[in-house]
Amino acid sequence: MFSYDEFTTRNIGFVNAQEQARLRDARVFVCGVGGMGDAAIQSLARAGVEQFAIADIDSFEVSNFNRQVFADLDSAGLDKAEATAQRLRRINPGIRLEVLGAEWQHKLDELLPRYPVVINGMDDIVACIDLYRRAQRHGASVIDAYTSPLPSVTLVGPQALRPEQRLGFASVGRDPADLDATTRAECFLREVEYVLVHSSTVRHIDLAVARDLVAGKRKRMSFAPMVITTGNLMAFEAIKLILGRTPLADARGYFFNPWRMRVERPMPWPLALPRRLLVRAFLRKMLRG
Secondary structure, three states, rough: OOHHHHHOOOEEOOHHHHHHHHHHHHHOOOOOOHHHHHHHHHHHHOOOOOOEEEEOOOOOHHHHHHOOOOOOOOOOEEEEHHHHHHHHHOOOOOOEEEEEEEHHOOOOHHHOOOOEEEEEOOOHHHHHHHHHHHHHHOOOEEEEEOOOOEEEEEEEEOOOOHHHHHHOOOOOOOOHHHHHHHHHHHHHHHHHHHHHHHOHHHHOHHHHHHHHHHHOOOOOOOOHHHHHHHHHHHHHHHHHHHHHOOOOOOOOOOEEOOOOOEEEOOOHHHHHHHHHHHHHHHHHHHHHH
């Protein structure tokens, strides 16, 4: 009963028949199929991409229901990667999947040569650093997002600076496995600093909650419209990369502010420097408080 041509017939017009064939043949690796990752992979699967590797180490739980598109009463308690695979096969029974758990980190040198487009849905700094380094080695592009309450997206090609270099992480030149908790927290703080400097994030969050987040006292904030919008922005960048269309994102990325309906792009560093000094003072005061 299932026909790929019928399944994708309403895509034509947004893409042409040749581009639809390229989407069908594309290979995408999604590591982390929670909030952003499963929103991105659902859109890519419905767009007609048929070849994925998916990886996750967690199971769906009730706290995921507020934002993760495949999290519900039917999937609660199930392995995220396996449950996601089941749902994707119900969208397109011809889809081809490699489903991975915790072993995925040891298979990157095998996966990345075969999957040149990577969507990073993780929030593990150590694993992310390793992923980016190996992606550069194998010529893969990584689509990612910032830790921000505003939807954002970055596209880091093989020739671009790694995020750890661009954001000034203390991990540069070190084995990611050797990073202690203090160093990992410092890396996270550098990303938060970047977000506050280059976006209007501070106007759209509860600062008391943000203080506990930065101090490591609570989990990251997540809100369905933000998370799912971010996943779809990531899917769009993957589609443009696959089709050879001009990307909107680059290694520095952009933020989309749905409260004010505008795109916020990072400022040039000479203009950002005074704000960076203010943000650093703000973060120090916040952490002391």
